[in-house]
Amino acid sequence: MPETLPELLAALIRINSVNPSLVPGAPGETTLAHFVADWLRGHGIGAAIDEAAPGRPSVIATVPGRGGGRSLLLYAHLDTVGTEHMPAPFDPVIRGGRLYGRGSYDMKGGLAACLLALLGAREAGLRGDVILTAVADEEHASLGMQSVLRRVTADAAIVTEPTSLQLCVAHKGFTWHEVTTYGRAAHGSRPDLGTDAIAHMGRVLGRLEALGRDLASRPAHPLLGHASVHASLIQGGQELSSYPERCTLQVERRTLPGETRESIEAEWNTLLGDLARDPAFHAEHRMTLLRDAFGISEDAPIVRVLHEQAAQILGQPPAHIGMSFWMDAAFLAGAGIPTVVFGPHGAGAHATEEWVDLASAEQCRAVLAATLRDFCA
Structure with missing residues (x-):
């Protein structure tokens, strides 16, 4: 032994x-x-x-x-x-x-x-x-x-x-998120019938980039620095000559002590709520994992x-x-x-x-x- x-x-x-x-x-x-x-x-x-x-x-x-x-x-x-x-x-x-x-x-x-x-x-x-x-x-x-x-x-x-x-x-902790934007499938020659779910996801990505800048501007934790967020995986579309009806994004948010499920959910509600003022924009969000x-x-x-x-x-x-x-x-x-x-x-x-x-x-x-x-x- x-x-x-x-x-x-x-x-x-x-x-x-x-x-x-x-x-x-x-x-x-x-x-x-x-x-x-x-x-x-x-x-x-x-x-x-x-x-x-x-x-x-x-x-x-x-x-x-x-x-x-x-x-x-x-x-x-x-x-x-x-x-x-x-x-x-x-x-x-x-x-x-x-x-x-x-x-x-x-x-x-x-x-x-x-x-x-x-x-x-x-x-x-x-x-x-x-x-x-x-x-x-x-x-x-x-x-x-x-x-x-x-x-x-x-x-x-x-x-x-x-x-x-x-x-x-x-x-640090982390949360994982899945966001899906919805469009309308149509032939690529018929923009009057189609809605581009991937383009709508671009708006979400722009907001995520802004959120990342905001997190980096907040007071840093003395030992951990700043919280962060990044887009990890993205998938969407059916074929080249079609308007994509769906796009799915997976996101990781790194958290600091004191940040809670409720505060992170509120962050996402604000992010997507602002975009939803456009009646053509439709998205769903769910938190898939939380580790404090x-x-x-x-x-x-x-x-x-x-x-x-x-x-x-x-x-x-x-x-x-x-x-x-x-x-x-x-x-x-x-x-x-x-x-x-x-x-x-x-x-x-x-x-x-x-x-x-x-x-x-x-x-x-x-x-x-x-x-x-x-x-x-």
Whole structure:
């Protein structure tokens, strides 16, 4: 059974856990989930499997406290993205203090640090519970996190996504939208009969461009900068010599903490409502997905404790940062669990060369262990 961090991380990487929702036919998290659960049980830590959907398991493990202390949840995800153009994605290699392989950085390095930190919690005899959630499907629809949160809660959480040993206290959210404009099909020689749905979508695109400029002119978030919007995909028309009767646009809006479903819906109602003053213009809009932005006060107890312990172990205070991309941290925060993000250094998330710095992964483990001893004492 692997005991050191490099050995454990290498064992995790050797297990193909590519998300099957991203790569049809990929194995998913089952083998890795059972490896993690068996490793924990082999070290005297109770672990259960939570299956969010058939073949999509997560692991929930608990080191029970003596009672009377605060509980802390450690988070990692099991799944990875695909491996196209990677020559040997599941053959971990160490070069220059870096461990290479798919998932090393995103985020099996964090998972290994969590597993070893749990061993320290077991030995420390803390008053508060320490919980690990190693979840499925973070890279697609977060089925695992949403399912696990129906079974567990805690007084605080640390998400161990890679942050280069900095404290992430905010990240952007996003909404996805589908807009359809409607015209009237007719022969291209009969403008008197046809209405051009694609041209009408051009008006929507113009308004989106203006909205983007407006978002960029608003006061910036101190860590995340500005919200944004962009047109992602567009489809319309039937053939070259016909007026198009329909055009569909898919849009992504990146959001900041404090922006809500209601405020984004109102934004779209204004955008399309202005255009609808033209009786010839007809459009429909629906929000297809919402993932909230995340933010936590830098005065929150978990932020203060993690900052203090990281400063002692790293020899200097860690920077507090924001991330532009979305994470499951938002789900934890949305469940009322104060959450901060802290993980190792590396590079290559979703890239053809991926690596994690082993020294930073070990430092991450040490900081997690010290934070558990302080927060859950």
